[in-house]
Amino acid sequence: xxxxxxxxxxxxxxxxxxxxxxxxxxxxxxxxxxxxxxxxxxxxxxxxxxxxxxxxxxxxxxxxxxxxxxxxxxxxxxxxxxxxxxxxxxxxxxxxxxxxxxxxxxxxxxxxxxxxxxxxxxxxxxxxxxxxxxxxxxxxxxxxxxxxxxxxxxxxxxxxxxxxxxxxxxxxxxxxxxxxxxxxxxxxxxxxxxxxxxxxxxxxxxxxxxxxxxxxxxxxxxxxxxxxxxxxxxxxxxxxxxxxxxxx
Numbered sequence: 001x002x003x004x005x006x007x008x009x010x011x012x013x014x015x016x017x018x019x020x021x022x023x024x025x026x027x028x029x030x031x032x033x034x035x036x037x038x039x040x041x042x043x044x045x046x047x048x049x050x051x052x053x054x055x056x057x058x059x060x061x062x063x064x065x066x067x068x069x070x071x072x073x074x075x076x077x078x079x080x081x082x083x084x085x086x087x088x089x090x091x092x093x094x095x096x097x098x099x100x101x102x103x104x105x106x107x108x109x110x111x112x113x114x115x116x117x118x119x120x121x122x123x124x125x126x127x128x129x130x131x132x133x134x135x136x137x138x139x140x141x142x143x144x145x146x147x148x149x150x151x152x153x154x155x156x157x158x159x160x161x162x163x164x165x166x167x168x169x170x171x172x173x174x175x176x177x178x179x180x181x182x183x184x185x186x187x188x189x190x191x192x193x194x195x196x197x198x199x200x201x202x203x204x205x206x207x208x209x210x211x212x213x214x215x216x217x218x219x220x221x222x223x224x225x226x227x228x229x230x231x232x233x234x235x236x237x238x239x240x241x242x243x244x245x246x247x248x
Contacts, residue, residue, distance in 0.1 A: 003064060026047055060073055104130055105128065106128055123180075157175045
């Protein structure tokens with residue numbers, strides 16, 4: 001069980017509370033049971049170390065309050081919107097014989113021993129936390145789900161989870177699912193419609209025909225040019241053979 005040291009604070013104004021925070025302390029409130037609410041302060045460094053641990057809001061803490069040890073449960077933490085530092089914490093006194101509603105996190109074990117996951121199946125988690133009605137002296141820190149031997153298509157329901165005595169789900173009347181081992185999802189690339197494929201083939205054929213037509217035109221022009229050159233040469237030769245007129 002984690003522990004914290006706390007002292008009673010006498011702050012009355014907002015300015016006094018802000019100075020308390022500037023000095024590295026976090027204001028708290030302790031409530032529940034027959035005793036009156038108490039204003040407390042705790043070290044920011046200590047509370048941050050606990051908040052960073054898993055399941056902070058479902059773990060009972062031993063609070064050392066000026067020489068007296070009390071079992072308390074963190075109920076709410078407020079954070080600064082800019083710095084994300086804790087600025088206020090609510091603690092609930094644990095009173096024996098009473099019950100409390102809590103969201104308990106689910107932990108999955110023996111994933112490597114699941115035949116379904118070994119064959120490529122996927123663990124589909126439906127509920128990462130389960131809301132339970134718990135006696136204050138029997139609050140579970142987590143719900144353990146064993147995946148050993150589970151194949152594709154298996155479902156893990158709340159009835160298969162071992163709960164402490166007198167601990168019951170708040171959802172009654174149905175055996176709800178916590179997780180399943182689902183078949184792997186294969187993503188296939190969509191095929192092109194037949195119309196698009198035919199259109200692409202037609203466009204290619206048009207380009208080919210156009211290219212051939214251009215080639216033929218260029219060839220014809222080249223042939224005509226050669227014929228013209230040959231005709232000009234013959235004409236020049238004839239003119240060279242004409243007798244020259246003698247001057248008198």
